Amino acid sequence: MxxxxxxxxxxxxxxxxxxxxxxxxxxxxxxxxxxxxKEPSAKEIVESSVEIPEITTNLASGDFIKISFTIQTDSKKGKEELEQRGFQVKNIIITELSDTKTAQLKGKAGKEQFQEKVEANVNKLMQEGKVEKVYITSSILQ
Known part of the structure; x- marks a missing residue:
């Protein structure tokens, strides 16, 4: 037992x-x-990215900037929506730049902060997808 x-x-x-x-x-x-x-491959990033052509505008400090961007979305649907909203994206960028001083865009930290502002504002517009990252592809500050 x-x-x-x-x-x-x-x-x-x-x-x-x-x-x-x-x-x-x-x-x-x-x-x-x-x-x-899983990190996306370079090909996947390109397939879901939209180029924003060069924009020239005045800054709050009186200087001007020529700047262009590439915006990475989370999907092909997000890319299609972002392409259709191109004019709204340009408006966001110009509006943010017009409220930015030259000193705020100098250096790595200033550019990264600006990229984050653009990303947050564009994401507010998006319905089909989401902005993953905003890249500054060229920038001339005068």
Whole structure:
């Protein structure tokens, strides 16, 4: 009687341990895939990006800037929508630039901050997709 009880307890402990190990492996496997996002290839970035031609406008400080952008979206549908909203994107850029001083655009930090502003404002417009990143492709500040 005692041997049967010990055997049943050992079998139950092994079964519980086995179920626990399997649960940990499954959770680790599935959560690892979800949290590690695959970076898009260069080809995928180009396929989902829109070029904004050079814009020349005045800054708040009285200087002027010639600047162009490439905007990366999250999908081809996002790219199509962004192409249709080109005039709105240009308006956002010109409006932001007209409120920006020359000193704010100098250096890496200033340009990155401006890119983030443009990204946030364009994302407010988007319905089909999302802007992933805004790249400044040329910039002449005078």
């Amino acid at each position: 005692k041997n049967k009880l010990v055997t049943i307890m050992v079998i139950m402990l092994v079964a519980i341990t086995l179920v626990g190990v399997i649960a940990v492996v499954v959770v680790t496997k599935f959560s690892g895939d979800a949290s590690a996002q």
